Amino acid sequence: MLGISYWIVPIFSAVVWTAMLITMLVYWAATGRPHYVSMSEGQHIPYISDIGADVLKPMFIAMSAITVVTFDLAFIFERWLRHAGRLTPNTSVWQKVYSTLATIAAVVGAAGLILLSIFDAKRHNKLHNIFLGVFILGYIVSAIFICLEYQRLGIHYRQHSVLRISFWIKLFFIIAEIFLAIAFGVTSKKHIYNVAAILEWIVSFIFCFYVLSYFVDFLPALRTKNHQSKQTEMQLLEEGGRTNMGDGAAESQQYYRGNAATAAPYANGATNGYTNGTNGYTNGNGYSNGHTNGYTNGNVSHNNNGYPMPAEPAPLASRNF
Template sequence: MVNTENGQKKPRVRFQIFHYYLIPLVALVVWFGLLISLLICWGIQGRPIYSFMTTKQNPVYLSDLGATNLQPLFISCSGFQAIFFVGTLVVGYYLRKKHKIQPYISHHQPRLAIASIICAIIGQLGILFVSIFNTKNFHSVHLSMVGIFIAFVFLACCCDFGVSYIFGSRGAKLDPIHNGTIFGKSRFANLYFVSFVAKIIWLIVAIVLAACFGYYMKHGNDSLSARFEWSICFWYGFLLILWSMDLFPSAVRKYRSKHPHLYETNQYDYENQNGGNSQWEKDINNKGRSSSELGDQYTYVNSPMMQNQKLANQQFANEENQTNPNEQMMQEDPALQNQALANQQFTEEPALQNQKLANQHLSVADQQVPPQQQQYEVNYQQQIPPSSQPQYYEPIASTNQNPSLPQQSHVMPDSQPVTYNQDPRVPY
């Protein structure tokens, strides 16, 4: 129990009472009911030794009780539990394919699940034929069907346990909402691997019990052999409990989808609950739907939001992988790389920035000068001294003269008249 803010107590785990996890439990109740009923009836009858039995023993074999007037009970209960046994595996496959519980994380898992279903069907047909062909009238057929039942149920368990092992050994690929199942840093430190270990323990115990049953039967100790047979029958029911635990998360999520205001959800739109547009708040308001129409939500990793996020991440990765042609050319040409470094250095040094501004100002001044004043250029041999009155040295006249423009003439001693145009950039 957990204390709420109001001091009230509520359970740690809330779940939908009538849900898929009940399917193997129904098979369990029917199977245990069959076994207990047969033992009670045999005890009420005074623990008789039937005429077709060769030796006295205590207790008798299950097959011996099924060959008496209790055979209709044996047939009906065996067939009923067989339906729910196979239905458990089918429902588990359906829920994982529809992403209502932890979906498959390997392409081998669906194949193992289908193989498990096929083997389970054959094995459960075997137990049905065991009840139909009784040991009294069809002894050899009866023993053959027992062998088929044990062999194919064993194969079905191995395939299903393989699915659990893949979940438990690859915890990094699990749905993010299953982070609560991880309790350590090791990749095997998760509840799925614990479930796998529990199933392996069940399988090992079942093999040991079956081996003891066959050993004592072969050596003529029927009483001890019968005890191991009944132990195997009851132990078989615990497998159904393990499978019920595999389907239980679906019942938890069903309850959360119908009562998000009572239990904090960890599904994909939990972050949007305060926005008022989430599916969970629509379920609270019910929107005219009955409670039976409120189905399970997608798991977080397979939600539309996460699918869009995956597409966005993929597109972003593709854009990063695509190199700009200019950048690619620059990477291939060292000269362009040096030029890029020079440009970067130019933009970073203050002195170069001032020079750049000065050049821009000078280019603007050049554009403002009338075109007729730029026809002639004079190259002076010496720099003009800073003086308020211009001092002229003999210039080298430009050969590109335009007679249509006004000319200025200066006669200097021992020299020929020269003409020049005043350079506006030279301070006088």
């Protein structure tokens, strides 16, 4: 799972949802703004469900299902990335409980949207309204639990501004959706259908931005992946450089004459830089014994360690005369 570009999931979900809404509006305007069968008398602005219950119903079902299924995958991926350490890990059991409850509520909300698109407002009006409530309530509850998790994470990881940004975005969604949902219910109950329809479209577009906000949550995982890849690349280059060293090069340190006997051995056959010859020692660079320690006089005597011996005193003159 680590090779997946997780940040694409919420973006794809938001794009599909937005494309569906815009297509519906454009289709309704392009066909002369018809008054659908499911619309009430005096209603001039259709609900999303009014357009989705007509010719565009197959698209409404398909794109709604794609939106919520991919969006729910974002909850699963977020849970996995925190477990794998690619996102800031949870610091308590309650944070994991909040995350799990948020995922369950999101699945319930997804089921509500899929079912309301199937049981349309024209043929199954009562079931349609029930599933509409399940859809809205499910994702509001999910956002509440996500906010609780992020609020606790933000306390332990104050250095991560992403958590604060995501928390405030989701909190805005909760507050806006609750007020708009209440206004939608009140205007629908009082048969102010045009205002209620406008509120429904606003709620739907806000939901799009809520889905898109999960892209922000995956940004730390993207940076972590890039950092790990760069670190791995540098490590491989370093190890490769050590492997390709030539003979006579130490594996982990430069050789200096006089190192301890435990230093890395050499591959050129020399022991501690000395040869077995009688003319002294070489300079360690692979030169032959033609030169002895920089001395040009080949008759200079040397001791067993290769150092030059002091010259013998000149013999005294003979007294036999």
